Amino acid sequence: MTDTGDVQRNIRLLIAYDGTDFSGWQRQGRRESGMEQNRTVQGTIEDALAKLHKKATIITGSGRTDAGVHAVGQVANFFTPLRGMEAQRFVPALNSLLPRDVRILEARETLGDFHARFDTRSRTYRYQLICGRPALPHELRYGLQLWRRPRLDLLNDYARLLHGEIDCSLFTPPQDPGLSRLRYIFGAFFFVQQDTLLFEIRANAFLWKMVRSIAGTLLHYEEKKLPPGEFKKILVSGVRKLAGPTLPPQGLFLWKIECHRDG
Structure with a gap:
């Protein structure tokens, strides 16, 4: 060399x-x-x-x-x-x-001026939950045990509201250093693979603990059977104390990066 x-x-x-x-x-x-x-x-x-x-x-x-x-x-x-x-x-x-x-x-x-952070257009995360059965030991390293089986239709009714430019103050602790809480969310949804429930969300950027807070909040209100219209009011309020629990980190994966330029 x-x-x-x-x-x-x-x-x-x-x-x-x-x-x-x-x-x-x-x-x-x-x-x-x-x-x-x-x-x-x-x-x-x-x-x-x-x-x-x-x-x-x-x-x-x-x-x-x-x-x-x-x-x-x-x-x-x-x-x-x-x-x-x-x-x-x-x-x-x-x-x-x-x-x-x-x-x-x-x-x-790649291009001489390519910058992995500044040239990123979107980031996609996935959160994994093992539902309705005891998780295998290795699964607990990469997912969260959820003993119940949540309603997929209600979760996706909430998730569909997460689209466009949103004030995400509801989903991040006050200690987040970001100057702006506005983020553009391209889409979010839940789906099932065997006994694993997955939450996927794609946005231009994320705040500190934001994905885990979103997933925990949607599951929290699904368990309460809150109507989607009521959840929308909570989302718009931006009041942090109305958020559900922030899920632990082991179930979260940075899944995909899309760049403005192929590089």
């Missing part, structure tokens, strides 16, 4: 990870030893890139998943001076340096 000096190639990655043992995606501060204060996905990949490049290399992700949240479709990019290495070779090279709970699925050279 040859270092080209100032010439930088932009490499786009598709990444999957088991978020159970991570403190989220975003890199955190490092101790004097150089180790992260808490284990993160970004920091772990950057450690592998540093070994490959023999110097610090920053990677930018399309979404900042919280602690315990998984991904099968995270998109990220980094710049490399290596010209003698075909882009797809970063897949085995990085996977050989990464722990088993992070996998690089694809790597390709």
Whole structure:
């Protein structure tokens, strides 16, 4: 592999990870030893890139998943001076340096000004619930046990109201650092696969804990059999104390990223 000096190639990655043992995606501060204060996905990949490049290399992700949240479709990019290495070779090279709970699925050279975060048009998340039966041990790592079987029709009556530009104050804690609570939601729905209930939602961006709060709120009011018209009033109110419980992180997956440009 040859270092080209100032010439930088932009490499786009598709990444999957088991978020159970991570403190989220975003890199955190490092101790004097150089180790992260808490284990993160970004920091772990950057450690592998540093070994490959023999110097610090920053990677930018399309979404900042919280602690315990998984991904099968995270998109990220980094710049490399290596010209003698075909882009797809970063897949085995990085996977050989990464722990088993992070996998690089694809790597390709992209536009020089492609930015994984700013070029993202939409983010899709899924939440998994095991309904009406005891979950198998491995399922509890990636889903939430729900002992009852909720009404799918009523849940989707609520979910259909989540469309367009919405003030999402109802669905995020007051500590969320975002300056605006407005988000554009392209669509949301529930569906069933065998004994697994899945909630899928696609939006331009999400607030802190927003997806888990939405899923918990819809299930909360479905159990109360609240008419959809009454739920719409709660949604429009934006009053945080009217939200249902925020579901735990283990059932949540960053499922897909769509970009403005193919890159």
